[in-house]
Amino acid sequence: MRGLSGAVTALILVVASVVIALIVVGFAFNLFGSFGSAGAVSPVGPAYLYTSTSKPSGMSSINGDVFLNVTINNRGPNVNITSAQISGQIVNNPKNIHVYLANNISKDYGSVIPAGQNQLVIAFSGVNASTIGSGPVGIQLVLANGQTIYITASVAG
Numbered sequence: 799m800r801g802l803s804g805a806v807t808a809l810i811l812v813v814a815s816v817v818i819a820l821i822v823v824g825f826a827f828n829l830f831g832s833f834g835s836a837g838a839v840s841p842v843g844p845a846y847l848y849t850s851t852s853k854p855s856g857m858s859s860i861n862g863d864v865f866l867n868v869t870i871n872n873r874g875p876n877v878n879i880t881s882a883q884i885s886g887q888i889v890n891n892p893k894n895i896h897v898y899l900a901n902n903i904s905k906d907y908g909s910v911i912p913a914g915q916n917q918l919v920i921a922f923s924g925v926n927a928s929t930i931g932s933g934p935v936g937i938q939l940v941l942a943n944g945q946t947i948y949i950t951a952s953v954a955g
Contacts, residue, residue: 845949866884868949872916877911877941884937895920896908
C-alpha cells in the first residue's frame, strides 16, 4: 500500500493553513458575528407609547392614533413592517404605519425601519387609543424579513 506523496501532503497542509488563517482573520474582524446577525432587528432601552391627545409637541405634525417612541437597532438592511399588534389591536395594513427618525420627523420612511441604531417614532393609524389603558403595553412588529419584534412600552401622558 502506497502512502501520500510529499507534494500531496504539502498541498493539504497549505490548504489547511489558509483555511485556519481565514477563520482567525474572520474572528479578529468580527466578520462571522456580522454575518450571523445579518437582518437582526431589536429594540434598545425603554419605549414609550403616546396617544394623539398626549403626544409631545415635537410630534405635533405627525398624524396617527398612537405613537411609539423607541430606539431600534437594525443590523441588516432597511426592512418593512408588514403588520403590528398594539395591546391586542392588529394593524395589518402597512399604509397605516409610518416611521420617522425622532430627531427629524419631517421625513416619513413609510413602514420602513432604516438600517443602523436609530431612535424612531412609529405612528399607527386605525388603533382605538381609548382601549390602551395606563399600564405597560405589549407591542409586536412583524417584519418583512420574517422576524417579529416584541416591545413593552410605557404609556406616556
